Amino acid sequence: MSSATARRRTVRRAPATGPPRATADRGAWFLVLPALIPILLLSVGPLLYGILLAFTDAQSGRTAPTRWIGGLNFRDLLHDTLFWESFRIGLVWAVGVTVPQFLLGLGLALLLDQDLRLGRLARVLAIVPWAMPEVVVGIMWRLVYHPDAGILNETFRDLGLGDGRDWLSGLATALPAVIVVGVWAGLPQTTVTLLAGLQNTPRELHEAAAVDGAGAWRRFRTVTWPALKPIALAITALNFIWNFNSFALVYVLTGGGPGGRTWLPMLFAYEEAFRYGQFGYAAAMGCVMVAVISVFLALFLVGRLRGGDDT
């Protein structure tokens, strides 16, 4: 179902939405409850509980009762250089993955929109990483990066570029190597979303612009991009959140090493909570992560939307 038809339908239906009747509303409650109860009990509730935990000294397996400690966790966090270092790595990772994901995804989507030969194969290939378990993606790239049995070093040797290196254990290479994997894993969803958006842009406008002599770049800026922008913004914002919160890929690839160079905040908080049992402290980390993500996203979306008015 194309979104264009869906939109037309909602528009047409709008007048029909009358004032809700009392009986219908009771029916609506009945329909909503099966999902609402688990959402409240297992999502909204735990979230609020989690935020409360951040203000306590909750620990796993402790006999003494948990006490309120106010903002102590946050004060400790403020001075926890390890956490802020991890936070910095998390931001480098999230930006380093999200930006290439978008640019490469857009490029691939534009190519796939062209009906080139091999396009079908590329479409299939562009989907596969999306369907793979993150753990498998991590394992697969460990094989690629393997210092002896990996294909990357073998290719370097074949090309006469030296003996290669231990990518995932090198202090300088670990984070970039992990970022490449993140891009690879997230490329499909971005591409497919952008491609679907491209295919909803009005063809006629495109052709009219071409007739008027607009070059490819101009056509992209004036016709394609305005139509694509809402989808591009949405997927980029989501990608940023997902990437910042990602865990499994790096857990499998490096486990946070070498020397903490890929120590993402999620790994940090996981260890803090489930290895050391510091539930309260880890919850405080989670809160800080949410706050910072929100600020980043707000800045990003406001900036982008405002930038859109000028063009």
Place this chain on the structure above:
Amino acid sequence: MRTRPAARAGQYAALLAYLVFLAFPLLWLLSTAFKPPRELGSLHPTWIPEGPTLANFRQAFDEQPLLRAAFNSLLAALGAAVIAVAVATPMAYVMARRRTLLARAATGWVVVSQAFPFVLVIIPLFLVLKNLRLIDSLPGLVLVYVVWALPFALWMLTGYVRAVPVELEEAAAIDGAGRLRTLVSVTAPLLAPGIVATALFAFITAWNEFFFALVLLKTPGKQTLPVVLTHFIGAEGVADLGPLAAAAFLATLPSLVVFAVIQRRITGGMLTGAVKS
């Protein structure tokens, strides 16, 4: 529109680069899975195994309880998919058809729930499930997966419901069909493909999920496939490459097959959910 030959060539070069980038890790995984240990130890690995073997697969099954893990994964994914869709469909219907405060709040939750890091959710969930004695059990994991799959399921299903013309329902009502009757014999059949696609999507996300399973399942016999796969990698990061590759390859097959089935519907569903009036 005509494209100049030079530009065309550039496009093909770019497409080729993408193909290589996307495909080479996959091919390398396959190649490693079929290589005998001798070749894996060699300093000059080749793309095509010189003496392809199935020994890695056998060894993988010997080393780790893969069948048991696959069965656990299957139960968790099936349970999560069926329950998530069963509870999400009625709610999505309300969200799509009514503009009540509740529907709007639910849409808000769908968006907000994406922004929260799992840590903030899993610690309290861990404590709650512990009180319910659902730690280290598949039913507990299924519960978590259901709630975890709900935002996306609601998002997709709301889009599918919007695509069903409300006029059809009104026509049925005029013909004298009751509300329930209309839902069952008019709306449900039109919605069925979307429901199946959503269920399959929930199945894949649950099948692939790692973090919650890692935290919640401790007994080896209860663990799901992704968790068991990480056991192939030793404490020092040393791994037996052949069996590791073989097991990883096998673990991917089910989600690949399911994904191939629903690929088109997923993207359609995401966009219809995304475009709102």
